[in-house]
Amino acid sequence: MSSIKTKDGTEIYYKDWGSGQPIVFHHGWPLSADDWDAQMLFFLDAGYRVIAHDRRGHGRSTQTATGNEMDTYAADVAELAAALDLREAIHVGHSTGGGEVARYVAKHGKGRVAKAALIGAVPPIMLKTQANPGGLPIEVFDGFRKQLAANRADFYWQVPIPFYGFNREGTPVIEAVRANWWRQGMMGGAKPHYDCIKAFSETDFTEDLKAIDVPVLVMHGDDDQIVPFADSAPLSDRLLKNSTLKVYKGFPHGMCTTHADVINADLLEFIRA
Template sequence: MPTITTIDGVEIFYKDWGSGQPIVFSHGWPLSADDWDAQMMFFVNQGFRVIAHDRRGHGRSSQVSDGHDMDHYADDLAALTEKLDLKNVIHVGHSTGGGEVVHYIARHGETRVEKAAILSAVPPLMVKTDANPGGLPKDVFDGFQAQLAAGRSEFYHAVAAGPFYGYNRPGAKPSDPVIRNWWRQGMMGGAKAHYDGIVAFSQTDFTEDLKKITVPVLVMHGDDDQIVPYADSAPLSAKLLKNGTLKTYKGFPHGMPTTHAETINADLLAFFRT
């Protein structure tokens, strides 16, 4: 399997298909590069080079004990882009991956970056604080960690079968294969990485990162997102960005790149080509 090795000895698995301008995809918690199948297949057929990696501790990458924080996530992404010598890159991040993309660009600069898109993404800050009164209480995320530690197999199935794809909404038609694929990806990774990752995606404040970014960023979010609530995320991120564009999807769930791939892919393509 193709991998790179980070400076702290972690093997990061990646996929690299096609040729042309590179698009690098950063996945959500607790998934893997496989969650981007619908996007990678679409964009490789549109003439782009598509690359996606498994975050440390996730998927096929090393299940290390430490380094499950946004600094390491961003540095691992930087190591990948440098190893492959990618230039004029379009970065696309979903959920936790959106935070990874934002932190990477702010931390490592825009020399290799042309544009970015963040989908259902965690910035600016998920947890409730005095400065972020619209956030979710910390005990929500403490509960996630407790459920993971008690039995992540059942926890992961419940997330996929319920709020992640909006399958718990009246009239929804759950897809068992989609639920099973989410569960499969989650169970491939390491429980310790996923446990620590909950703190990384919920407590990292990306406010200053967003302010630093000057490249065009498309902020895409469904207003029925039950994982990363819309009001305290996308509109705030778009305002903090110097060159941000907000696109809101009525009724779309957190997992909209899968459930509404045709719409999401078309809007991404239009943004990439402008």
């Protein structure tokens, strides 16, 4: 297994395939680099160097009791980018990974990042606050924490249903996709996953988005039941200096899996532009 050891001793697992301009994929909660299989193979075949890591506490990386928050996540990516000497990289983040991309590019990406893409991403902020009245109430995330602590295996078996829109009329459950989501989730640690709920829901990325000056593609399904569209993608699009917003009618949160052909083609067009 390929991994780096960060300054605090955490081992970060990663895949690094191919050559050419690097594309770095940042996964959502509570998944792993494996969630990017359809994108890794597609862009490898298109002539790119493709890299995906397991965030600390997730997948094959160390199940950390500390550092499970966005500043450390972004610092881990910075250490990985330095170790692999990544330059002119494109960073692609889904869901929580979109927050990680925003924080990394804003704080550490100077001179290393060419473009970024945020897919069904959590920025600017998911939580309902006075400044963000359209967000989700804290009770939603408290419910996540309660269910995770009570029976993580069952909780992770239920989440893929709305995640992939399998609860929508005419959309059958793809059992293998559901099982693969569950497999990835159960590989990670309960403590870091628990902590990460706060990281993805309460972190305010407003200033990060304002600071990013590279081109950014913002992609979001308008039937996203995990990160509701109205309080995410259009707000991020307004805060970014150089962004393109693409909205996908009827697509779910997990559209990189359910509609990989569409997402991959649009990502490739953006990267080549």
